[in-house]
Amino acid sequence: MSLKISVIGTGYLGATHAAAMAELGFEVLGLDVVAEKIDKLRRGEVPMYEPGLEELLRKHVAGLPGSSGRLRFTMDFAEAAAFGDVHFVCVNTPQRHGEYAADMSYVDSAVASLAPHLTRPTLVVGKSTVPVGSADRLAAYLAAHAPAGEAAELAWNPEFLREGFAVDDTLHPDRIVTGVRSARAEELLRQVYATPIADGTPFVVTDFPTAELVKTSANSFLATKISFINAMAEVCEAAGGDVAKLAEAIGHDDRIGRKFLRAGIGFGGGCLPKDIRAFMARAGELGADQALTFLREIDSINMRQRGQMVELARQALGGGSFLGKRVAVLGAAFKPDSDDVRDSPALNVAGQIHLQGGQVTVFDPKGMENARRVFPTLGYADSALEAVRGADVVLHLTEWREFRELDPRELGKVASAQVILDGRNALDPELWRAAGWTYRAMGRPTA
Numbered sequence: 001m002s003l004k005i006s007v008i009g010t011g012y013l014g015a016t017h018a019a020a021m022a023e024l025g026f027e028v029l030g031l032d033v034v035a036e037k038i039d040k041l042r043r044g045e046v047p048m049y050e051p052g053l054e055e056l057l058r059k060h061v062a063g064l065p066g067s068s069g070r071l072r073f074t075m076d077f078a079e080a081a082a083f084g085d086v087h088f089v090c091v092n093t094p095q096r097h098g099e100y101a102a103d104m105s106y107v108d109s110a111v112a113s114l115a116p117h118l119t120r121p122t123l124v125v126g127k128s129t130v131p132v133g134s135a136d137r138l139a140a141y142l143a144a145h146a147p148a149g150e151a152a153e154l155a156w157n158p159e160f161l162r163e164g165f166a167v168d169d170t171l172h173p174d175r176i177v178t179g180v181r182s183a184r185a186e187e188l189l190r191q192v193y194a195t196p197i198a199d200g201t202p203f204v205v206t207d208f209p210t211a212e213l214v215k216t217s218a219n220s221f222l223a224t225k226i227s228f229i230n231a232m233a234e235v236c237e238a239a240g241g242d243v244a245k246l247a248e249a250i251g252h253d254d255r256i257g258r259k260f261l262r263a264g265i266g267f268g269g270g271c272l273p274k275d276i277r278a279f280m281a282r283a284g285e286l287g288a289d290q291a292l293t294f295l296r297e298i299d300s301i302n303m304r305q306r307g308q309m310v311e312l313a314r315q316a317l318g319g320g321s322f323l324g325k326r327v328a329v330l331g332a333a334f335k336p337d338s339d340d341v342r343d344s345p346a347l348n349v350a351g352q353i354h355l356q357g358g359q360v361t362v363f364d365p366k367g368m369e370n371a372r373r374v375f376p377t378l379g380y381a382d383s384a385l386e387a388v389r390g391a392d393v394v395l396h397l398t399e400w401r402e403f404r405e406l407d408p409r410e411l412g413k414v415a416s417a418q419v420i421l422d423g424r425n426a427l428d429p430e431l432w433r434a435a436g437w438t439y440r441a442m443g444r445p446t447a
């Protein structure tokens with residue numbers, strides 16, 4: 001008999017996981033406590049921009065024409081408990097207001113709402129990014145509050161999906177990590193992931209704390225790589241070097257590698273910044289804070305990049321005030337192929353210049369609606385060309401393909417001054433210079 005799967009929390013992670021589980025052939029029931037989200041998903045609509053996700057949902061949501069019918073949605077925990085053999089917990093763990101620590105209230109309330117309905121042997125699988133030690137605590141909670149007692153087991157199975165690649169990362173993960181306490185839990189997870197395992201995806205079995213730590217340490221490592229190259233960019237600025245060449249050159253050493261060494265305005269989004277902060281907070285609670293003090297530096301290098309971009313723009317405008325200056329900003333999302341503006345470096349830079357009196361006009365291919373909501377007082381244009389019209393300086397802050405494919409000559413005709421600042425080191429300097437622009441990138445004063 002094939003397993004039935006419930007997915008609790010249908011945000012980024014949950015909606016993608018639910019659709020992917022249906023794609024793998026399971027009957028899936030997604031649960032969320034927000035009615036509008038459920039209504040949308042039932043119509044096959046995704047509440048965010050994620051390439052390929054809407055197509056995958058529509059392929060499986062029950063009631064939609066031509067769908068497999070394997071994916072349904074509910075708001076009822078009793079129904080989810082009765083339905084699922086395996087329950088995935090995919091709710092978010094944002095940064096707590098005014099603190100570094102993660103807010104566990106959504107995870108806790110998901111488990112608390114599910115537990116009293118768990119009357120038969122079952123496996124609850126946490127996927128959310130949590131402070132180490134949470135799984136141990138939640139396992140004890142389940143055993144104490146589920147009518148099934150110890151037979152309502154817990155496992156931890158962190159998710160590594162990247163926004164913009166969520167579908168592919170979920171269907172074809174580069175590794176599956178499971179923290180388990182019994183052979184039964186491992187066996188159930190091997191059944192769930194039988195297809196990717198058969199495709200050759202490594203399946204790492206470990207204990208709870210290690211599974212929890214894998215996620216936070218992976219994100220810390222990635223953040224460290226980015227801040228490392230941004231620190232090198234600062235040195236290149238001072239020494240007259242070229243950080244893009246430097247990254248290329250050190251990247252040929254396959255112990256270092258080329259990926260995540262693009263210097264620029266740094267990392268943002270809903271994961272990296274809050275995960276490294278929550279990790280520091282948790283290490284402090286465990287008495288291991290010294291081990292992670294370097295992450296404080298990683299965080300501050302990252303935040304400094306935003307200010308440096310603002311200063312680069314100020315210099316480009318003659319070094320004085322932004323008052324009365326027109327600044328075009330290309331990009332609002334924290335990265336391309338996403339409409340997510342959470343802790344977006346691009347929007348942060350745009351906001352800083354605006355707050356200093358600059359007339360900022362933003363364009364982003366997908367992030368406009370979210371950006372407007374967060375920063376309603378910025379100017380917004382319907383296209384890159386309209387954002388650039390009349391601008392004294394143009395800032396390239398999110399590396400959308402669409403921006404790389406812009407014709408600098410066309411933009412040159414409408415800009416008031418032809419100065420482009422590349423905050424992502426992603427444009428082709430030769431192309432822009434050939435069209436008459438002054439091109440300047442972070443960490444490449446002479447390039």
Ligand code: UDX
Binds near residue numbers: 163226259262
């Ligand atoms: C990240 C992790 O990659 C993923 O494994 C985890 O599950 C969730 O967090 P995501 O938030 O989608 O995924 O973003 P990611 O692709 O890691 O990029 C993070 C930020 O770093 C972006 O703002 C991006 O622009 C920036 N970045 C990335 C750089 O500044 N330079 C680089 O070389 C790479």
